[in-house]
Amino acid sequence: MPTMTPTPRLQLHQITKRYPGVLANDAVSLQVAPGSIHAVLGENGAGKSTLMKIIYGVVAPDDGVMLFNGRPVHVRDPQQARALGISMVFQHFSLFETLSVAENVWLGLQGALSLREVAESIAVKASEYGLDVDPHRPVHSLSVGERQRVEIVRALLTQPQLLILDEPTSVLTPQAVQRLFGVLRQLASEGCSILYISHKLDEIRALCDACTVMRGGRVSGVCDPRQTSHAELSRLMIGSEPPALPPHRAASGDVMLEVRGLTLERPSPYGTALRDVALQVRAGEIVGIAGVSGNGQSELLEVLSGESTAAPAGSIRLRGEDIARCGPVARRRRGLHTAPEERLGRAAVPSLGLAHNLLLTRRDAVRRGGWLDLKALRAQAAALIERYGVKAAGVDAPAQSLSGGNLQKFIVGREIEARPSVFIVAQPTWGVDVGAAAQIRAQIVALREAGCAVLVFSEELDELFELCDRLYVMAQGRLSPSLPVAQATVEQVGAWMAGLWAQEAGHVAA
Ligand SMILES: Nc1ncnc2c1ncn2[C@@H]1O[C@H](COP(=O)(O)OP(=O)(O)OP(=O)(O)O)[C@@H](O)[C@H]1O
Numbered sequence: 001m002p003t004m005t006p007t008p009r010l011q012l013h014q015i016t017k018r019y020p021g022v023l024a025n026d027a028v029s030l031q032v033a034p035g036s037i038h039a040v041l042g043e044n045g046a047g048k049s050t051l052m053k054i055i056y057g058v059v060a061p062d063d064g065v066m067l068f069n070g071r072p073v074h075v076r077d078p079q080q081a082r083a084l085g086i087s088m089v090f091q092h093f094s095l096f097e098t099l100s101v102a103e104n105v106w107l108g109l110q111g112a113l114s115l116r117e118v119a120e121s122i123a124v125k126a127s128e129y130g131l132d133v134d135p136h137r138p139v140h141s142l143s144v145g146e147r148q149r150v151e152i153v154r155a156l157l158t159q160p161q162l163l164i165l166d167e168p169t170s171v172l173t174p175q176a177v178q179r180l181f182g183v184l185r186q187l188a189s190e191g192c193s194i195l196y197i198s199h200k201l202d203e204i205r206a207l208c209d210a211c212t213v214m215r216g217g218r219v220s221g222v223c224d225p226r227q228t229s230h231a232e233l234s235r236l237m238i239g240s241e242p243p244a245l246p247p248h249r250a251a252s253g254d255v256m257l258e259v260r261g262l263t264l265e266r267p268s269p270y271g272t273a274l275r276d277v278a279l280q281v282r283a284g285e286i287v288g289i290a291g292v293s294g295n296g297q298s299e300l301l302e303v304l305s306g307e308s309t310a311a312p313a314g315s316i317r318l319r320g321e322d323i324a325r326c327g328p329v330a331r332r333r334r335g336l337h338t339a340p341e342e343r344l345g346r347a348a349v350p351s352l353g354l355a356h357n358l359l360l361t362r363r364d365a366v367r368r369g370g371w372l373d374l375k376a377l378r379a380q381a382a383a384l385i386e387r388y389g390v391k392a393a394g395v396d397a398p399a400q401s402l403s404g405g406n407l408q409k410f411i412v413g414r415e416i417e418a419r420p421s422v423f424i425v426a427q428p429t430w431g432v433d434v435g436a437a438a439q440i441r442a443q444i445v446a447l448r449e450a451g452c453a454v455l456v457f458s459e460e461l462d463e464l465f466e467l468c469d470r471l472y473v474m475a476q477g478r479l480s481p482s483l484p485v486a487q488a489t490v491e492q493v494g495a496w497m498a499g500l501w502a503q504e505a506g507h508v509a510a
Pocket of ligand 1: 020042043048431433
């Protein structure tokens with residue numbers, strides 16, 4: 001007898017995947033209808049990315065069956081997945097740094113088109129979906145947000161029947177998120193199914209028509225997110241609602257970090273020049289830098305962390321001392337710690353164990369004469385893993401074996417635990433589940449309460465409004481005047497993100 005429902009686009013039965021020490025997927029079953037936008041929700045390390053990689057042929061399951069359009073398939077590699085009509089946008093990008101956007105995409109298409117044709121189709125696709133991507137830019141010059149747009153355009157170019165997105169909006173602005181949702185709804189209405197991994201419950205409820213929740217490698221629930229409240233989703237995922245932030249304390253202290261007259265030519269032809277940037281961060285306050293990525297944030301972050309020492313002498317002061325020409329080690333010695341936005345590569349050595357990754361910025365286990373106290377180092381890593389709820393096979397688990405959110409918790413924790421007097425962090429809760437995000441924010445607030453001066457770069461306005469006492473907005477290499485969060489509105493900050501603060505003379509607060 002013919003069935004009333006259409007053949008599912010994707011069916012997974014009892015998919016199991018073991019890694020040393022963890023059962024990443026434990027008999028997972030999941031079904032996605034044609035044209036459905038299906039959310040996969042779960043705390044960090046729940047097994048979402050592993051499951052998606054199995055569907056896309058990056059990881060082979062130990063057990064289980066996959067059907068695509070009703071037919072059993074064994075997807076051996078991503079090339080075969082794409083041939084079937086499955087495309088994926090990864091959480092960690094897979095672009096070659098030294099190549100241009102078009103060259104990267106062209107490589108993936110295996111010579112089906114000329115490079116010029118690829119560049120043209122990228123430009124067409126990008127403008128069709130309102131994604132700002134220049135095919136000729138070299139990838140190394142792109143910010144994280146820009147790279148993500150490239151990945152999305154690249155996936156769309158393959159005309160997928162099933163598109164997998166692993167936290168696609170984590171670095172997009174609110175406007176760009178809305179545009180992306182428009183794109184995804186359009187794709188779905190054309191019959192393309194979408195698997196959508198996200199930690200943002202509001203997005204899932206606004207976008208998705210089905211939701212599979214995972215916990216500890218298993219499916220812990222299936223629901224219609226449009227009919228499920230924020231609190232219920234939270235509970236399904238982490239067993240409770242995330243705690244609210246402790247209240248703000250009023251007084252702030254001395255100026256700890258001061259930037260004045262910071263003008264800097266662009267470090268590469270595609271970088272952003274900094275123009276007369278000025279900011280202050282006082283002890284006991286959290287100051288945010290809002291703005292769309294690619295507007296000079298990475299350049300500012302580099303000169304603040306000491307990764308670049310190109311800032312003019314006297315333009316960056318720590319407690320009044322000129323540190324513009326100090327490297328990162330000298331800055332850390334003076335109490336300034338930075339957690340950059342790119343976790344794998346800049347903040348962690350992917351192949352190195354977690355304990356050894358502590359050594360990148362922490363010297364607590366280094367004894368006189370450079371002797372390394374391995375026992376102390378491992379104990380330090382173990383304590384961090386425990387305190388921040390990092391899911392990892394142990395202190396020697398290589399950084400690259402951690403799920404995105406868990407590595408994030410480890411790195412942010414590593415810097416917070418250093419008890420810095422000035423802490424600079426970019427996208428502190430990128431890819432982190434709601435429970436862990438609340439925990440990281442609470443730790444940042446605790447740092448402030450202990451008198452630390454905190455500077456947070458984030459593209460998430462909600463996060464900045466929740467965390468910060470004051471905000472600056474960055475646009476085209478310039479920094480707006482500072483704005484107390486209590487007086488700021490999303491609309492105003494949005495307008496400032498387009499560089500429009502100059503027109504609001506008189507509105508400026510100190
Ligand atoms: N290559 C690997 N080697 C060893 N363990 C791995 C590997 N990849 C993933 N794991 C482990 O499998 C588990 C599931 O990880 P996965 O990346 O699928 O989680 P996730 O739900 O996507 O998390 P997140 O939200 O943080 O991205 C984690 O405990 C992780 O440490």
